[in-house]
Amino acid sequence: KAGVTQTPRYLIKTRGQQVTLSCSPISGHRSVSWYQQTPGQGLQFLFEYFSETQRNKGNFPGRFSGRQFSNSRSEMNVSTLELGDSALYLCASSLETGYSYEQYFGPGTRLTVT
Amino acid sequence: SQQGEEDPQALSIQEGENATMNCSYKTSINNLQWYRQNSGRGLVHLILIRSNEREKHSGRLRVTLDTSKKSSSLLITASRAADTASYFCATGAGGSYIPTFGRGTSLIVHP
Numbered sequence: 001k002a003g004v005t006q007t008p009r010y011l012i013k014t015r016g017q018q019v020t021l022s023c024s025p026i027s028g029h030r031s032v033s034w035y036q037q038t039p040g041q042g043l044q045f046l047f048e049y050f051s052e053t054q055r056n057k058g059n060f061p062g063r064f065s066g067r068q069f070s071n072s073r074s075e076m077n078v079s080t081l082e083l084g085d086s087a088l089y090l091c092a093s094s095l096e097t098g099y100s101y102e103q104y105f106g107p108g109t110r111l112t113v114t
Numbered sequence: 115s116q117q118g119e120e121d122p123q124a125l126s127i128q129e130g131e132n133a134t135m136n137c138s139y140k141t142s143i144n145n146l147q148w149y150r151q152n153s154g155r156g157l158v159h160l161i162l163i164r165s166n167e168r169e170k171h172s173g174r175l176r177v178t179l180d181t182s183k184k185s186s187s188l189l190i191t192a193s194r195a196a197d198t199a200s201y202f203c204a205t206g207a208g209g210s211y212i213p214t215f216g217r218g219t220s221l222i223v224h225p
Binding site: 004033035042043045048056088090092102103104105106107108110 | 147149154155156157158159162202212213214215216217218
């Protein structure tokens with residue numbers, strides 16, 4: 001099976017702009033989670049989508065939003081970019097088994113805000 | 115907030131040596147996972163250990179879990195330069211399906 005893919009891999013944006021990142025999960029995986037990784041804060045959970053519904057949400061401002069399509073592909077959007085949004089954004093898909101589940105991560109999108 | 119905290123933050127060893135990383139957490143968990151991340155890339159799942167298990171093996175990896183001490187350890191035996199990466203523990207607790215990640219241990223294996 002093909003792994004999780006994320007596009008684009010690298011992105012440079014200016015403060016105030018908005019950005020959309022895309023994630024295609026492993027075939028058959030219905031859960032897609034998004035994480036922000038920075039040197040200072042580590043890996044922080046943004047949100048999780050399951051069957052087109054946001055099922056879990058982290059502690060991020062409303063500028064961060066996402067959605068999931070019927071084919072399980074997911075997008076996340078960040079509006080009004082700030083310098084602090086510069087980070088590696090990771091998407092993970094999973095096949096639930098029991099109380100928790102293994103997550104399969106994509107290579108990430110490196111976002112730089114100038 | 116981070117549930118798991120890895121120790122040490124950084125570890126530097128020679129090829130062939132064993133590497134041990136520890137993870138401590140604060141609240142009861144259902145399971146604990148270890149992931150590896152090569153520089154600037156996505157995370158790769160290594161192993162999952164459930165709260166009723168004490169030890170698991172996968173190749174050169176050995177994971178232990180001590181729920182009474184709320185801690186886990188990851189042992190990599192006979193390390194290789196290719197093991198150079200950051201290693202994260204992630205805990206799953208309560209009704210949440212979302213694992214909570216620690217800040218990671220940076221491992222450097224010198225050839």
